[in-house]
Amino acid sequence: MKKKLVLLLALVLSIGTILAGCSKDSSTSEKGGKDGQPYEIKWYTIGTPQKDTDKVFAEVNKYLKTKINATVKMQQIDWGDWAQKSQVMINAGESFDIIFTNGTDYVQNAQKGAFVAIDDMLDKEGKDLKNAIDPSLLEGVKIDGKIYGVPTNKEAARQTVYTFNKRLVDKYNFDLTKVKTLADLEPMLKTIKEKESGVTPMATFKAYLPYDYTFNNEMPFAFPLEGDRDHVINQFDTDLAMSTYKTMHNYYKAGYLKEDAATSKDSWPMDVENWFVRMGDSQPYADLLWSRAAKYDLVSVPAEEPTTFNDSVSGSIQAISATSKNPKKAMEFLNLLNTDPYLRNLVDKGIEGEHYKKNDDGTIEDLPARVDKYNIPTYSIGNFFTLYLYQNDPKDKWDKFKEFNDAAKPSPTLGFHFNSDPVRSEIASITNISKEFYPALATGSVDPSEYLPKYNKKLKEAGIDKVLNEIQKQFDEWKSKQK
Template identity: 75%
Template sequence: MKKKLVLLLVLLLSVGTVLVACGSSKNESRGGEGEKPYEIKWYTIGTPQKDTEKVFEEVNKYTEEKINATVKLTQIDWGDYDQKMQVVISSGEPFDIGFTEGGTYVQDAQKGAFLPLDDLLDEQGKDLKEILEPALLEGARVDGELYGIPSNKETARQSVYTFNKRLVDKYDFDLSKVRNLEDLEPMLKEIKENEPNVTPMATIKAYLPFDYILGEEMPFGFALEGDRDHVVNPFESDIAMDTFKTMHKYFKAGYLKSDAATSKDSWPMDVENWFVRKEDSQPYSDLLWSRSAKYEVVSVPMEDPVTFNNSVTGAIQAISSTSQNPEKAMEFLNLLNTDPYLRNLVDKGIEGVHYEKNDDGKIKDLPARIEKYNMPTYSLGNHFILDLYENDPSDKWDKFKEFNDSAEPAPTLGFHFNSDPVRTEIASISNVSKEFYPALATGSVNPEEYLPKFNQKLKAAGIDKVLDEIQTQFDEWKAEQK
């Protein structure tokens, strides 16, 4: 009997030890219930704010309760972000979530810096998946895989002419007659003659209606109308010559600054020294811009809304391939994008400290928001659960959804070109474009003389080889969509 009791006791102790070891191993690696919260390391863009630590004390109280995790946010300033994040990625430093966008997102995804997210989205991000605009998921795929969570906001781009409303009213201009670049001429002439302290055109580069591969300065694009299945050199089109001619006419008339091609001025909207500029719009943009500029602006469309790759990949949160707990990172992204309290806390700060809420639920910034916690809203996540400002229309988010639904998809939406096979040619072409494009696009040179030279140099740099490679990859991608 004693031997049996001893054996039973040994057996029970052994089983208990195994269970404790298994539980300990699981909880240490994934921050299990009852264990120390997992710390999510999050890099994002923007000027570091004085009150970030104060706000994230509140964030962490909430996330610890909800998902047993805390968040360490590191902001890197605008001009330094891309370079510093490439150092972080190249060094293999462990982190969980990083802001990314556009071509940088695609390149980093292709080189393995980010984890594919479809499985995580199905498991830890179910609520998030339900609220994301379908176009965002489609446009953010790279080689068929989703590597980042786009900010749920406007999915389309609509370029507009934006005017200083004070000057529009002063001269009684009829903006309903503005349809294209040529329609601006009478207004530009009057401003030039009567407003010596105003530049008629803030540096506007000529707009050509193409879906560009590698950016509008590079000579690779698909037409938005007509043949949408074949890549061309937009600078060989008739519309390019006509548009550059108009810009040159305006330049000679003094409607642009004389150094328009080389100026590094960003033309901030809060300096009222311009009449018309080109912007990319969304519903009620004029209200947002007017609030920021502290004077009224008004816009008219240059094009119908179109969903481009760069309009859906302009603000993405990716999970690093070095993350020690990608499941927990996805849990946080799921909560951030679906929980109004957390989303507004991260974006606007602490109620009563950084903003106040009116009886109708709309908000007003307090001085501490502007001075100590002014975060870049677009980069942080879902817009549709953000509180409205007191002068925002109540139907703002409904109009965003209508805007998204009305947009036509660009020819290459979801297609991401792999430039590796023609890297040498692209480097040469880029140098040629930098030589010619700024001067042509701002009207600084005569296109009848310089545009043929531009295209000849593009030929010599290998443009045909690159066009063939783009077309081959596009055709293969297109076939996979059927």
């Protein structure tokens, strides 16, 4: 009996020692990697792979080791390959820590469990980050009440604008203060058509209808921004759609757009001065940015008031993968990336003295190596408000961004994300119909009096009412849960 008790005691002590060791390893894992070594964070993001990425991240990792006992392996996937390759990795369950995502991809991957809900981590490992980000951005990326990614802290609102070639505006003394609607462009377009033979009056763009879209502006599911904001409609079955597309059709017949506007795949680069007016989304000091890129002056006027939409807050998100072996460490990195000016600018601009130089006043200038060897998309990384200003940037640039965000009103569906599973087949049919009709209508290439009724008839036959009812049902359920 005594021998058995001795053996039993020895066994208990051995198990205790093993458990203590496991506990120590677990604790170490939270601080870093195996046996206290720095945990390597695997980060996939969008953009053309750069020659100096390894050189820059050698500096990044020196800093991260001292700050959070971690290193980062950043891998970029080129623009054209991103959509397919990133989704293949997610579907295959590949093990990684952080991935860039946005829009519909973010919603669908979060809904199917590919990303970790980070609400609890935002209160702990990411508390500094949470305090730094515009609250409307975090609200807008919620899915079923949970946050599944860190949105880039930048302009949270969207404002569509008409952008003009300023040289031509000045040459003909056009009064842009009179431009409030699409129809107000007509006198200027007529002048350009008659007097500027080498200029296309309207760069190919599709007439914009101001709504809050459940999918995008090509699909017939939208919430009005004014009036009844609580009910989804088919925006193509409205008087506004008919009048807008009639105006575009008149412009098309007058020769203000290219004949192949509906089908042309040609882009309209701003650095080619062969257009007069175009439409696009703006931000504070956008004209300065665009003029710098185009190398001639541009000037814009708003086509709508700034509004915070789901797509304007979800245009750039860093999500933590459900396959991550250390989500808390990934969040520690994201927290630092979005709040530490040194790290944010190192990842974005490269190494001081090699990729950029800093001036005495704290502003910066790019060096040739920044353009040729380390030029990654700023919007895809993180918080804008810790970025160094360039020499010719306005001193109040980031203050204006904050004012822009504060002035924007939330869209009706900010934070609402539709689950399309119950009507997947109807949406597939409607998508194909919209691809057939929308480009021609929105560029004025066809007569809306004839084509809009045909479009809406086909939408009815494809089950649009069923989809509208499902969107309304889910929206009402979501709305009832809002504070």
